[in-house]
Amino acid sequence: MTTTESRTDARIPDDVAAAAVLPLSYTDEQNVTYPAFRWLRANNPFGVAHVEGFDPIWLATTQEHILAIERDPATFSSGRDEPMVNDRASSAFLQLMRGDARTLDTLAYMDAPEHTKIKNVTSSWFLPATARTREEPIRALAREAVDHLMSFDGRCDVVTDFALHYPLRVIMTLFGVPREDEPLMLKLTQELFGTTDPEEQRAEVAPEPDVAARMWRAAIADFAGYFTELAAQRRANPTDDLVSIIANARVDGELLPDSFVVGYCVAIATAGHDTTASTIAGAVQALAQFPDQLRLVKQDPALIGGLVDEALRWVSPVKHFQRVVARDVEFAGRQLTEGDHIMLLYPSANRDEAVFENPDVFDITRRPNRHIAFGFGPHMCIGQHVAKLEMRILFEELLPRIESFGIDGTAKYGAANFLSGLKTQPITFTKA
Ligand code: HEM
Numbered sequence: 388m389t390t391t392e393s394r395t396d397a398r399i400p401d402d403v404a405a406a407a408v409l410p411l412s413y414t415d416e417q418n419v420t421y422p423a424f425r426w427l428r429a430n431n432p433f434g435v436a437h438v439e440g441f442d443p444i445w446l447a448t449t450q451e452h453i454l455a456i457e458r459d460p461a462t463f464s465s466g467r468d469e470p471m472v473n474d475r476a477s478s479a480f481l482q483l484m485r486g487d488a489r490t491l492d493t494l495a496y497m498d499a500p501e502h503t504k505i506k507n508v509t510s511s512w513f514l515p516a517t518a519r520t521r522e523e524p525i526r527a528l529a530r531e532a533v534d535h536l537m538s539f540d541g542r543c544d545v546v547t548d549f550a551l552h553y554p555l556r557v558i559m560t561l562f563g564v565p566r567e568d569e570p571l572m573l574k575l576t577q578e579l580f581g582t583t584d585p586e587e588q589r590a591e592v593a594p595e596p597d598v599a600a601r602m603w604r605a606a607i608a609d610f611a612g613y614f615t616e617l618a619a620q621r622r623a624n625p626t627d628d629l630v631s632i633i634a635n636a637r638v639d640g641e642l643l644p645d646s647f648v649v650g651y652c653v654a655i656a657t658a659g660h661d662t663t664a665s666t667i668a669g670a671v672q673a674l675a676q677f678p679d680q681l682r683l684v685k686q687d688p689a690l691i692g693g694l695v696d697e698a699l700r701w702v703s704p705v706k707h708f709q710r711v712v713a714r715d716v717e718f719a720g721r722q723l724t725e726g727d728h729i730m731l732l733y734p735s736a737n738r739d740e741a742v743f744e745n746p747d748v749f750d751i752t753r754r755p756n757r758h759i760a761f762g763f764g765p766h767m768c769i770g771q772h773v774a775k776l777e778m779r780i781l782f783e784e785l786l787p788r789i790e791s792f793g794i795d796g797t798a799k800y801g802a803a804n805f806l807s808g809l810k811t812q813p814i815t816f817t818k819a
Contacts, residue, residue, distance in 0.1 A: 397435045397721050399446065403427060404436035407446055407732065408472065410804045413706060416734070421747075424448055424735035433719035436730075440474045445721070445729040450736040450759060452719055456710055456729060457764035463729065465766060466498035467711035471805040472730050477600035484604060491607060493650030495708070495766065502765060505647065508636040509655075512629060515772040521561060525777050528556050529784040537788060537818065542795060545814045546668045554663035557777045558770075562656065563628025564617070571613070576657045579606040607653060614652040615645055629655065655770070662704040663774045665808025666760075667781060669702035670694060672812050673749045675792035680751050685786055693751040695778045700758035701749055703734035704808045708762060733759055790817040 399407075406412045406423035413420060427434065427448040437443050447453050456463045469481060469490060481490055489496050494506055511517060532553035539548060551573070559569050579602075618634035622642075625631040633651045636643055643651070674681040674694075684690045712727040737758045738746040761768035768774070796813035 397431070397433075397445075399427065399431055399434040399436050401437065404438050404446075407448075407735075408436050408438045408441060408444065408730070408804060410802045410807075413804055413807045414800045414802050416800065420734065421738060424732060424738060428735060428739060428741075433721055435721075440476070441472070442475055442478070442728065444472060445723070445727060447729055447731050448735040448739075450739045450742045450757070453731045453733070453736045453759065454763055455718075456731060457762065457766065460498060460765055462713055462716055463710040464498050464713040465502070465708075465710060466496060467713065467726075468709065468728065470495040470708050472707065472709050472728070473599060474597075476597035477603075480597035480600040481603070484600075490603075491650045491653060492644070492646045493654040494769070495654065496650075499765065504638050505643075505651070506765075506769065508638065508643070508651070509629070509632060509769065512632055513769050513772060515776075518772040518776050521773075522776065522780065524560060525557055526780050526784065528553060528560065529777070529781045532556075532781065533784045533788060536785070536816075541817060542813070542815050545671045545812045546664070546809050547811060550664045550668035550671070550809075553781060554660035554667070554774075554777060557663075557773075558656070558659040561629055561773070562652075563621070563626060563630045564656070568613075572656055573660075575606045575610055576661055578602055579610075579653075579657055610653045610656065611649045614649045614656075618645070618648045618652070658768075659770050659773070661806055661808075663777060665704035665806075666695075666698050666702045666774075667778060668809040668812060669704075670698035670778075670782075671792060671814065672794070672798065672809065673698065673701055675794050675814055677749045678791060680749060681786075681789075681792065684751055684782075685789075688783065688786065690751050691779055691782045691786070692775075693753065693756070694782060695775055696756040696758060697749060697751045697753060698778070699760035699775075700737045700743075700753075700756060702808060703737045703758075703760050705733055705760065705762070705806055706804050707732050708766070731762075733762070788819050790819045792816050 403423045403426055406419045407427065412423070427446060432449045433445060433447055433452050435443050436446050447456060469478070473481065494502060497505060532549065536543065536549045543549065555569055555573055556566070559566070559572060564572060614630070617630055621628070621631040621634040625635055630652060633643065634648055680694075684694050707730045710729045710731065712723045712725055712729065714725050716723050737760060740746055742757055743753070761771040793815040794812070795815045798812040799810045801807040801810050
């Protein structure tokens with residue numbers, strides 16, 4: 388492409404832009420965000436969104452564009468701003484608070500070479516082979532979760548009664564956080580990611596225009612207090628848990644500064660369970676809506692891996708990550724300027740007709756299933772093997788004990804454009 392189009396040509400119609408960017412849109416993905424993504428992929432796959440209350444932002448909606456951006460972190464930086472899109476008031480608040488510093492010293496805020504060094508601290512711990520050595524304790528937690536489900540008389544809420552607690556328990560067990568602190572970890576995570584959801588907001592900040600950023604900061608401050616203390620304990624008395632590894636890691640011969648230990652712990656403590664819980668809940672919802680798929684996987688448990696991947700594609704619990712343009716560049720026929728912001732819309736890429744046949748059909752037999760629910764490139768999710776392992780084990784334990792699932796009422800979804808999914812979904816089930 389030799390010519391570049393002007394920003395006016397690139398502008399996305401306001402209603403479509405609002406559907407893709409506003410947190411509230413994600414409470415009704417079927418009728419709001421997915422139709423908008425479909426329109427964008429067909430008509431303006433890399434355009435600029437102008438949404439009231441937000442700075443203009445480029446929306447990357449195809450898998451081809453998102454992969455190209457993630458492959459080129461020198462041009463599309465993670466280290467120049469927050470990893471998630473905020474409204475203008477919240478961006479201003481965060482900028483004021485952090486000054487020249489970073490909001491959080493954690494991977495999603497870093498570029499190479501710093502990013503590579505810090506990622507290496509835990510990369511061997513997160514390898515598939517290492518994750519598999521934890522299969523036994525994870526299976527014990529999966530059985531506990533399924534037993535709890537079986538204690539209901541064929542009717543429950545798949546999120547609050549089943550999906551929510553198992554991934555939290557898995558990650559906190561691997562992490563070394565005691566069970567009695569799990570409710571606190573869950574509450575802070577919900578506050579951190581539910582900053583735009585009125586139901587998650589703390590009363591003292593709810594009326595502020597920059598409520599999202601204030602919530603984010605308050606939750607991080609509470610996490611920091613907790614993990615600084617836990618890391619100090621693990622420095623004094625190391626164990627084999629993940630907090631011990633992070634607290635005692637040496638980079639260039641030095642222990643990590645406290646802010647990096649906190650940043651690492653917050654990222655793992657929060658990124659690891661909400662996402663997985665949303666995927667599990669979405670998988671059960673889909674198995675209720677598509678009973679032929681439940682029959683298939685019950686007949687052939689070798690399809691459980693396919694079920695997990697299709698659930699990740701279908702749910703895409705991480706709705707976006709943000710990148711900032713590091714140099715003037717032409718991309719996708721558009722002229723981008725240093726400092727421009729880009730929203731990588733993973734759910735759109737995971738329904739991209741150029742990659743997936745019948746993308747709006749839930750099909751556990753897809754081969755290959757090239758979803759990018761875990762992102763791509765150097766920032767690709769560090770916890771992907773743990774997440775897939777714990778979901779596989781849960782379905783191995785669950786499916787033999789279930790004959791059917793049914794939908795028993797209206798679902799409710801979180802009002803967030805970063806990390807979101809089912810909040811409640813009443814279901815029925817019959818035991819095998
Ligand atoms: C269904 C479960 C999960 C999904 C869908 C998911 C998705 C993602 C995505 C999309 C990214 C950004 C990738 C990119 O920028 O290209 C990411 C990064 C990350 N995830 Fe996950 N994640 C999940 C589970 C986990 C778990 C279990 C952990 C930890 C135990 C975890 C820890 C992280 C961390 C630390 C990062 C930042 C990596 C970096 O910037 O280098 N995630 N995840």
